[in-house]
Amino acid sequence: MTKSPTIVKFGGTSVGDAEAIRRAASIVVHQANDRPIVVVSALSHVTDALVRSAKLAVEGEPERAITALEEQFERHRNLARNLLGVNSQKFSDEVDRIGSEAARLIRMSASEPDRRSPIEDELLSYGERLSAQLFTAVLRTMDSPARLIDARKCMVTDEEHGRASPLLGETERRTRQELQPLLESSEIPVLGGFIGSTLKGVTTTLGRGGSDYTASLIGALLSAREIQIWTDVPGILTADPRLVPSARSISRLSYAEAAELAYFGAKVLHPKSVQPAVERSIPIRICDSRTPEQPGTVVWNHLEKASSAVKAIACKRGITTLRISSAGMLGAYGFLKALFEVFDRHRVVVDVVATSEVSVSLTIDDPTALPALLPDLESLGAVEVEHGRAIVCVVGEGLQHTPGVASRVFGAIRDINVFLISQGASSINLTFIVDEAHAGEVVSRLHEAVFGE
Ligand code: ADP
Ligand code: ASP
Ligand code: MG
Numbered sequence: 001m002t003k004s005p006t007i008v009k010f011g012g013t014s015v016g017d018a019e020a021i022r023r024a025a026s027i028v029v030h031q032a033n034d035r036p037i038v039v040v041s042a043l044s045h046v047t048d049a050l051v052r053s054a055k056l057a058v059e060g061e062p063e064r065a066i067t068a069l070e071e072q073f074e075r076h077r078n079l080a081r082n083l084l085g086v087n088s089q090k091f092s093d094e095v096d097r098i099g100s101e102a103a104r105l106i107r108m109s110a111s112e113p114d115r116r117s118p119i120e121d122e123l124l125s126y127g128e129r130l131s132a133q134l135f136t137a138v139l140r141t142m143d144s145p146a147r148l149i150d151a152r153k154c155m156v157t158d159e160e161h162g163r164a165s166p167l168l169g170e171t172e173r174r175t176r177q178e179l180q181p182l183l184e185s186s187e188i189p190v191l192g193g194f195i196g197s198t199l200k201g202v203t204t205t206l207g208r209g210g211s212d213y214t215a216s217l218i219g220a221l222l223s224a225r226e227i228q229i230w231t232d233v234p235g236i237l238t239a240d241p242r243l244v245p246s247a248r249s250i251s252r253l254s255y256a257e258a259a260e261l262a263y264f265g266a267k268v269l270h271p272k273s274v275q276p277a278v279e280r281s282i283p284i285r286i287c288d289s290r291t292p293e294q295p296g297t298v299v300w301n302h303l304e305k306a307s308s309a310v311k312a313i314a315c316k317r318g319i320t321t322l323r324i325s326s327a328g329m330l331g332a333y334g335f336l337k338a339l340f341e342v343f344d345r346h347r348v349v350v351d352v353v354a355t356s357e358v359s360v361s362l363t364i365d366d367p368t369a370l371p372a373l374l375p376d377l378e379s380l381g382a383v384e385v386e387h388g389r390a391i392v393c394v395v396g397e398g399l400q401h402t403p404g405v406a407s408r409v410f411g412a413i414r415d416i417n418v419f420l421i422s423q424g425a426s427s428i429n430l431t432f433i434v435d436e437a438h439a440g441e442v443v444s445r446l447h448e449a450v451f452g453e
Contacts, residue, residue, distance in 0.1 A: 004225040005038050005183055009193060009215035012044035013232040014289035015131055018082045025138045027292050028188065032144065034225065035183050037218060038190040039151075040135050041211040042127025043079075046072050047194075051126055053106060061158030062110040066103045073099045076130055082258035083138050089100040091137055095148045117161035121195075121201045122305055125152075128192025128211070132160060136190040146188045154178050155214060157204045164196055164204035171196075172221045179222065191218070216284065220276035227282055229269065230289040235297030236268055239313045243440050244447045250297050257311050257395050258284070258299040260429045263351075264393035265316035309398030309405050310450045315443050317436050319351070319389040319418060320367045325359035326381025335380070336360070342376045347374070350361065352391060352422050352431055361420045363391060363433060389419065390439035394430040394446065406430060411441050413450035 008031065010024045028036050041047075043276065045348055048374035049072045056065035061099045109119045132148060137332055139146035154175040157164035182189045193211020196204045206213050219227035233241060235249040236258065253261075259274040268286060277284050278301070287296035329335045339360060343350055348369045353362045359381075367387065376384045399405055409430060421434040434442050 007219040008226040009039040014043035039215040046127040057109040125195040132192035151191040152197035157196040163207040209270040212273040216273035234288040264314040309402035311396040323384040
């Protein structure tokens, strides 16, 4: 039997410049005996630039959209010259080809709004397609037997452009078909994350940050030994380091803790990337590619007694709260069913819910469906909508049996208005809603109250 592979995924900053790419490539080379499968994101800022150009096209400015991308294409060519030297021509030709193709798509998107979603996904896919090609070429200059694989041949998805979901059976079949022979011949497959294609072969994307999901799904499908997520922080930290500069790395987290943190704003891991690993009990290791000798964070299902009840605090902004009040709810059954059927029909995801005798409060993070949703909700009761809120989520397995956490948490923010509280739903988190403007202050005060810094 062949040895289990190791998934080695690099985020945008880990392949952001020549030095970072060399470092990432040597991380792969060092693990050559562990059957690495490499998954790369687009170079840092490239997907943002592609998204901005897609938006400019929609706004009727295709020529500006095309010019704006030139800087990113030039960056790829310069990197290739730096990293590949005389061997850079083939890659530069590919950048030229993709540049012309991108310009054609942008003009098409501006003039054919009906075909926009697949066109935008095709455009967004160029980031990962280019980074995977460049990374493969760099590995080959280091005498590594790297082989570029078009990720769209493995990741088969539904047709939900911009947030496609993989079709698991077909993805498993094709991933095995594409990658197994390479592993058996000791080659190193390199794939772009984030991208897939429909059964008809139309390019799709998995949603922002989706390369983690690609890595974890491929890892699960091939029963990997470990899924490594190489990023720009030394693991999952006790809070977002942009909000709490003193946040520190956590050595171990359970899958449930990591999933809650990822879902409620810890961007370091895509929320969907935990589930595939859980099912096959594969450890996910999150490490800093600038300090590869550090152990980072391991997410797994083993539990050990934590020194503190709380492991970390996450925060997600841009939240909308809805309160639906109806006297008819008093003592009646069927109300909640009717209410959630409305969300189901409009395909709106609800994050946090709290109910009283006559009202239900809940949060959504994507308000785009509100205009269509509201009339249906109003048929059930009076609806109040508030935008500009944030979810704060305090997470730790120890919350299940440690008294006094809520009083410590709310004591630390007693002068700040809290709108909705949910504790006990998953037993490992305490979640509440505050005004977005207070979110940073709340997280840093809680961090100090809980971790003493
Ligand atoms: P990559 O490009 O490697 O995928 P991301 O930008 O998606 O990296 O995720 C890493 C970033 O996540 C960090 O730079 C950090 O700002 C942010 N982040 C938010 N919450 C946390 C947390 N609890 N622990 C670590 N990083 C976090
Ligand atoms: N490049 C994509 C993004 O920026 C996917 C990823 O980085 O995970 O969202
Ligand atoms: Mg990411």
